Each structure stands twice: as C-alpha cells, then as structure tokens.
Amino acid sequence: MIKKILDKMRPSFQDGGKLKAFRSVFEGMETFLLVPNTTSKTGVSIHDAIDSKRIMSFVVIALLPALFFGMYNIGYWNAVASGHLADATFFGMFFYGLAVMLPKIVVSYAVGLGIEFIVAQWKHEEIQEGYLVTGLLIPLIVPVGCPLWMLAVAVAFSVIFAKEIYGGTGMNIFNPALVARAFLFFAYPSKMSGDSVWVNLDPVLGLGFQASDAYTMATPLGHAAAGHPVTTDFSHMISGLMPGSIGETSVIAIAIGAAILLWTKIASWRTMSSVFIGGAVTAFLFNVSGMESGVAAMPWYHHLVLGGFCFGAVFMATDPVTSSRTASGQYVYGFLIGVLAIVIRVLNPGYPEGMMLAILFMNMFAPLIDYCVVQRNISRRARRAKISQKN
Amino acid sequence: MSQLFSKANRQVFATPLGLNHPVLVQVLGICSALAVTAKLEPAIVMGLSVTIITSFSNVAISLLRKTIPMRIRIIVQLVVVAALVTIVSLVLKAFAYDVSVQLSVYIGLIITNCILMGRLEAFAMMNGPWESFLDGIGNGIGYAYILVIIGGVRELFGAGTLLDHQIIPTSLYDAGYVNNGMMTMPAMAMILLGCVIWAQRALTKDEQK
Numbered sequence: 001m002i003k004k005i006l007d008k009m010r011p012s013f014q015d016g017g018k019l020k021a022f023r024s025v026f027e028g029m030e031t032f033l034l035v036p037n038t039t040s041k042t043g044v045s046i047h048d049a050i051d052s053k054r055i056m057s058f059v060v061i062a063l064l065p066a067l068f069f070g071m072y073n074i075g076y077w078n079a080v081a082s083g084h085l086a087d088a089t090f091f092g093m094f095f096y097g098l099a100v101m102l103p104k105i106v107v108s109y110a111v112g113l114g115i116e117f118i119v120a121q122w123k124h125e126e127i128q129e130g131y132l133v134t135g136l137l138i139p140l141i142v143p144v145g146c147p148l149w150m151l152a153v154a155v156a157f158s159v160i161f162a163k164e165i166y167g168g169t170g171m172n173i174f175n176p177a178l179v180a181r182a183f184l185f186f187a188y189p190s191k192m193s194g195d196s197v198w199v200n201l202d203p204v205l206g207l208g209f210q211a212s213d214a215y216t217m218a219t220p221l222g223h224a225a226a227g228h229p230v231t232t233d234f235s236h237m238i239s240g241l242m243p244g245s246i247g248e249t250s251v252i253a254i255a256i257g258a259a260i261l262l263w264t265k266i267a268s269w270r271t272m273s274s275v276f277i278g279g280a281v282t283a284f285l286f287n288v289s290g291m292e293s294g295v296a297a298m299p300w301y302h303h304l305v306l307g308g309f310c311f312g313a314v315f316m317a318t319d320p321v322t323s324s325r326t327a328s329g330q331y332v333y334g335f336l337i338g339v340l341a342i343v344i345r346v347l348n349p350g351y352p353e354g355m356m357l358a359i360l361f362m363n364m365f366a367p368l369i370d371y372c373v374v375q376r377n378i379s380r381r382a383r384r385a386k387i388s389q390k391n
Numbered sequence: 392m393s394q395l396f397s398k399a400n401r402q403v404f405a406t407p408l409g410l411n412h413p414v415l416v417q418v419l420g421i422c423s424a425l426a427v428t429a430k431l432e433p434a435i436v437m438g439l440s441v442t443i444i445t446s447f448s449n450v451a452i453s454l455l456r457k458t459i460p461m462r463i464r465i466i467v468q469l470v471v472v473a474a475l476v477t478i479v480s481l482v483l484k485a486f487a488y489d490v491s492v493q494l495s496v497y498i499g500l501i502i503t504n505c506i507l508m509g510r511l512e513a514f515a516m517m518n519g520p521w522e523s524f525l526d527g528i529g530n531g532i533g534y535a536y537i538l539v540i541i542g543g544v545r546e547l548f549g550a551g552t553l554l555d556h557q558i559i560p561t562s563l564y565d566a567g568y569v570n571n572g573m574m575t576m577p578a579m580a581m582i583l584l585g586c587v588i589w590a591q592r593a594l595t596k597d598e599q600k
C-alpha cells in the first residue's frame with residue numbers, strides 16, 4: 001500500500017517534475033519505508049537484505065525500552081517531588097513523561113534531519129540515514145531540565161561540526177550524539193549538571209503535578225562527588241528509579257537493548273564486554289587503594305550501574321563508525337574506555353560523570369589502535385614468510 | 392605622492408587583507424588569536440599592538456637590511472621586535488592598565504608571533520622601507536580584523552555583552568536564555584576561526600586557483 005502511494009508520487013520528484021527540489025526528501029522517505037529495489041546491473045554482487053537503514057531501525061528498536069523507562073521515570077520523580085506519589089497512577093506518570101519527552105524528540109529530529117536534508121540537497125546526494133539513531137540518542141542522554149532551544153543548538157552544532165564537515169554519515173571521527181552532549185555540558189553547565197535539572201517540576205498539558213521550585217535532587221554520582229555516601233538502594237540502581245539523564249538510569253531497560261543489539265550482531269560484544277571489564281577493574285583498584293573520596297569509596301558494581309556507564313557501553317562505545325574495527329583492537333578500545341571513565345569520575349571532582357569524555361577521547365584513538373593491530377599482523381606475517389623461506 | 396600609492400604598492404597593502412591573509416591563508420599567529428579573543432576589548436588592543444609592531448619593525452629591518460650580516464639576521468630582527476614590544480607594553484601599562492592586565496603575557500609574547508618574523512624574513516629583508524611599512528600595516532590589519540570578528544562573536548554569545556555594554560536584553564534572560572560557556576573557551580575560538588577560514592575560502596575559491 002505504501003509502495004502504491006510512493007509510486008504515484010514519484011514522477012513529480014524526478015528531474016523536470018515540479019517538486020524536484022525535494023527529491024532527496026522523497027528518496028529518503030522511500031528507502032526508509034521500503035527496501036530499495038534498485039540492483040546493480042553489472043558484475044556479481046551479494047547483498048544482505050539488511051542495509052544500513054535496517055541496521056539503524058534495529059538500534060532505534062533497541063533504544064525503545066530505555067526511552068519508555070525514561071518517560072516513566074520522569075513522571076515518577078515529578079510525583080515524588082510534588083509529594084503526590086500515593087495518588088499517581090502508572091499510566092499517569094508514563095503519559096506525563098511522554099508529554100515531557102515528545103517535544104525533545106521532535107526538536108532533535110526536526111533540527112538534525114533539517115540540516116541533513118539541506119546538505120543532501122545542496123550536494124546533490126542522497127539523504128543519509130545516520131541521524132535516525134543520533135536523533136533519538138541525544139534526547140536520551142540529557143537531563144530532563146534541559147530547555148528545548150539548547151537541545152536545538154547542540155543538535156545543530158553536532159550535526160554540522162561533528163558530522164557534515166567530516167563528510168557525513170560513516171565518515172565522522174566522533175560520535176555526534178556525544179558531541180552534542182559535550183557541547184551542552186561545556187556551554188551550559190548550569191543546565192547539564194547540578195541538583196536542579198533532574199526533576200521536571202511543572203505540570204505539562206494538564207498531566208503531572210506542580211512541585212515547589214525549591215525541590216532539588218542530585219544524581220547518586222553527583223552525591224558521591226560532593227563527598228556524601230550514596231544512599232540509593234542497589235535495587236533502585238538496577239531498576240533505574242533514580243534521578244539521571246533520561247535514558248541512562250535503568251540497567252534492565254538497557255540490558256534489553258543490549259540483548260537486541262548483540263542478537264542482531266549490530267554491536268560488537270568484544271567492545272561492550274571489555275568496557276565493563278575495564279571499568280570494573282579500575283573501580284576495584286581505586287576502591288582497594290583507600291583514597292579519601294566519595295567516588296573512590298563506591299564499590300565497583302555501583303560504578304557500573306550508576307550514571308551513563310551502561311548506556312555508554314551499550315549504545316555509544318559500540319557505534320560501528322567511531323569505534324575500532326579490528327577484533328583485537330575492539331578489546332583495547334573498550335577496555336580503555338572503561339578505565340578512563342572511572343579515572344575521570346574518581347580523580348576529577350569537576351566531572352562526576354566520565355563516560356562521555358572517555359568515549360570521545362577513545363573515538364580519537366580508534367584509528368590508531370586499528371593501525372597498530374594491522375601493522376602487527378603485517379609484520380608477524382612477514383616474519384613467518386621469512387622463516388618458511390629459510391627452511 | 393602618486394609614486395607612494397602606485398598600483399604595486401596598493402597591491403602590497405591589499406593582498407594580506409585577502410588572498411594572502413596571514414591568519415586565514417598562511418595560518419600564522421593562531422595561538423594568540425585564540426588566547427586573547429574571549430572579549431572584544433583585549434582583541435582590539437592586541438590587534439592594534441600587533442599592527443604597530445609589525446609595521447615599525449618592518450620599516451626598521453628594511454632600513455637595516457643591507458647592513459645586517461646574513462648569519463645573525465634573526466638575532467637582529469629579534470632585538471628590533473623586542474624593543475618595540477617593550478615600548479608597546481610599557482605604553483599599555485601606563486595608559487590602559489586594565490587591558491594590559493587582561494592581556495597579561497600575550498603582549499610580551501607578540502615577540503614570538505609568527506606573522507612578525509614571517510614578514511621580516513619574507514618581505515622587509517628584500518624591499519624598501521615604504522613598501523615594508525605598507526606590508527606591515529596590511530598584515531597587522533588582516534590579523535586585527537580576524538581578532539575583532541572572533542572576539543566580538545565570543546563576547547556576544549559568551550557574555551551577552553560587547554565592549555562590556557549589555558547587548559542581549561535582560562528580558563531574553565528572563566525567558567530562559569543562558570550565555571554559552573563554550574564561547575569563553577579557546578576550543579570554541581578554534582572552531583570559530585575554522586568557520587571564518589571556511590567562509591573566506593568559499594568566497595575566494597576562484598581567485599585562489
């Protein structure tokens with residue numbers, strides 16, 4: 001049915017049609033909805049039925065549990081803050097979160113895809129599908145108190161400066177979603193960290209409750225960085241009923257996403273597992289070292305489930321474009337992300353969360369790691385060839 | 392008089408402003424362009440100082456160029472530049488103390504500015520004093536206007552002010568606008584400079600070939 005509608009629309013978008021200027025928009029929508037039916041005319045080529053648009057759709061599906069939980073969490077904390085937890089219903093809290101979340105997602109997609117459409121039209125290229133995932137990731141990794149216009153500025157910045165100037169999807173060095181977060185973090189620190197951005201206090205569209213403006217709530221990591229012991233239950237850390245960036249709190253929801261990504265083989269299990277190993281080892285060492293700091297005193301399993309560690313390890317570190325591509329390189333890459341994230345958390349009190357900076361930093365080194373792995377392989381083979389010649 | 396502003400001389404003055412821009416094309420003097428542009432006022436003062444020092448050191452070296460032994464020319468150039476930098480620095484301390492505190496070491500560091508040494512080596516050592524003076528002024532102004540552009544954008548979005556006058560109305564702040572802290576960091580100056588270079592290359596694409 002979709003195909004019929006699209007076929008009817010096609011002529012007006014082709015050369016000479018009156019809507020020629022929107023050709024890339026049309027093509028983008030068509031290939032998004034249907035697998036393209038153009039095939040190569042010459043030579044032999046084998047294609048998987050899953051092209052990059054289908055990969056992106058799987059990642060979006062994997063993100064949905066975290067997104068839905070994030071919405072519920074927004075409603076939950078609104079109810080807690082206003083003292084109405086007893087009369088809040090599950091659906092009431094969920095729809096409140098939906099109402100808060102939807103504008104953020106719409107803004108993120110509208111700005112990001114808008115820029116991509118303009119660039120594609122300008123360069124006479126097809127629309128690239130990379131923004132599909134980024135556009136959902138960005139709203140998930142910001143605190144709920146982040147205003148929409150800041151989100152729009154950050155999205156524009158990251159799409160232009162982290163992606164388009166490198167040549168678009170697949171050419172970027174840094175993960176665009178993390179660049180957007182880093183931009184927000186450095187440009188508007190008061191809206192990205194602290195005590196007052198993690199809970200939405202006002203009712204939206206008649207849903208939710210009005211809470212006092214003075215209500216503040218720090219994230220468990222922020223608590224620890226300020227030198228207080230972490231009071232959140234371990235069960236809440238797992239389920240995610242704690243303040244934090246929208247999508248990052250629930251370990252269970254992220255684990256469902258991780259299972260989808262691993263099952264479809266989109267994410268590399270090597271990267272993902274080595275991030276956790278690196279983080280656990282470093283956190284354990286800091287804990288044993290007996291440093292006088294609230295963050296260092298946290299046991300290693302708290303480190304792994306708090307903050308953006310899980311979300312970063314599952315959805316950010318495994319980004320196939322910006323991570324290492326060689327198998328042994330992925331172990332090194334992931335391990336160092338885990339190590340760096342904990343080192344930043346413990347040693348730098350200014351940044352309670354180190355995951356973002358660790359991943360961005362290692363993005364930069366991913367090509368170098370790959371280069372070393374490939375060079376080692378080449379020299380090993382050369383040596384082997386020499387030995388066999390001698391015999 | 393007509394000799395002084397002949398076509399060749401006008402060319403000497405104009406190329407550093409466009410096609411052979413010291414910052415945008417030769418990518419010299421980047422360090423100080425990033426360091427002093429967090430606000431507009433120090434950027435203007437820095438641009439002026441560099442313009443004065445470049446032009447007068449160009450004249451001095453151009454006058455001495457036939458007597459300087461080739462093997463020690465860098466030392467001679469440094470002495471001339473250092474003398475001028477010291478003069479400018481003392482003048483700033485006497486008449487604009489606040490700005491000189493803001494600029495701190497960067498006035499002293501003009502001595503290491505690549506634009507200066509580049510112009511002395513590439514131009515003043517083989518041209519007459521008047522041409523060298525024009526070349527120095529051209530390069531200095533070329534450097535200065537980049538500083539003013541970047542300083543202006545950074546101060547406007549980073550602090551909401553221009554020359555310490557509030558530009559962005561307070562009603563906007565009440566509506567939720569927040570100054571962009573990234574603009575006050577040198578990293579953003581680098582990105583802005585990249586944008587200016589991008590714009591300049593795009594505009595002069597045909598002439599550069």
